[in-house]
Amino acid sequence: MFYAHNFSYKTASKSLPGAPDLDEEDSLEDAVVVFFHVEAGDEDNRKGCIQKFVKNTKWLCGKFATKSVLLHSFNHLSGSKSSPEFARGVLDEAVERLERAGYTVKTTPFGYFNEFSIHVAGDSLAKVFKEF
Template identity: 40%
Template sequence: MKVLVMYVDEFSYTPAQKNLESAEDVTETGTFTDSILAFIQVEESDEEHDIKSREKKLVNHLKWTARKNNCQKIILHSFAHLSESKASVDFTKEIFDLAETRLQNGGYITAQTPFGYFLDLNLKAPGHSLARIWATL
């Protein structure tokens, strides 16, 4: 799994193009402030492991990043451009849903960008230490 995490002062998206036929139809935009924005790519090799262990590893990384940035809001964004390897759609979506539930149970405010869409993105991210963190999990 590859993850690029950014602390963002502001982040918004607008659905631009549906790229997964089975995705729900979405037209609503989303706007967030003072949040952790996680660009996540679940890889094929992740499917060789227990899904709960992969989800827990992701959540622990996101919680660590949130603590370092004194932040309680976390946005999960599927971003299949961090690696050439891609897990199945179903496995990826399940990790996102499990991670969101675990984060909410931990007191975090969460959101997911529309899964299966290309999005128009706007973001404002400060340039300070730990505002951008890349990891292989």
């Protein structure tokens, strides 16, 4: 997780064959950017996984007094992956819970590799790793 002064992305190529055709780019400022990965073992504890995901995101937002969040699925870097359907469900529910709590949430396109640029703040808490 990062607190970023600026984050921007552009779709590059599909990582999932069934993903819709997209050519998308967006940016945001002063936001918590979460690169997340859902593992196969998380499928046994969906509720706890989502609860900790949302709680940790809200915690970091509170440290920087922001209500702006970007969620980016980063599953392709690990050997232990949940199914894409499960990961998408976790993402959708996390977005819903954060929005209900008053956060503005954006996501990078699911099922895509993306180009991105990030300007992370220098504070020690601007770069946080959480595993649960």
